Amino acid sequence: MRVDVVVTMDDGRVLRGVTNLSAAASVAARESRKAEARAPGAGSEPLDFTLPPRAFMKRYARDLSGPKKLTLLIACVAGGKVGAVVTRAEAEKLWNKMEGLLGGGYNGAYDTRARDSGWISSPKAGVFQLREGWEGAIE
Secondary structure, rough: EEEEEEEEOOOOOOEEEEEEEEOOHHHHHHHHHHHHHHHHOOOOOOOOOOOHHHHHHHHHHHOOOOHHHHHHHHHHHHHHOOOOOEHHHHHHHHHHHHHHOOOOEEEEHHHHHHHHHHEOOOOOEEEEEEEHHHHHHOO
């Protein structure tokens, strides 16, 4: 659709122009396309656990919440193996090396929320393990 635009400025100047307009996509459609573009879920390439932790997180953790980022970091260290042990100290140290990339320092609430979601477990104090279905954190 072709449109003529006329704008009158506060000082009395008149600006005119012609442009073409098209229908805008709905917000839901735009959000859906963004999610498909970033989520490494079903039907897309598998996670590359050979990447160094910083590159891994940069590639896969963009736009995720803190608990999801923590789950992904634990998966990176564990190589994606369910039941592999990752110490909290190791996860916290890696996280704090990537504060800028991950959007801030480590927050202990992240592991609580990740456990509540069933992505990780903590069989004893200071230890994390991936659980079956942890991939749900990144879909």
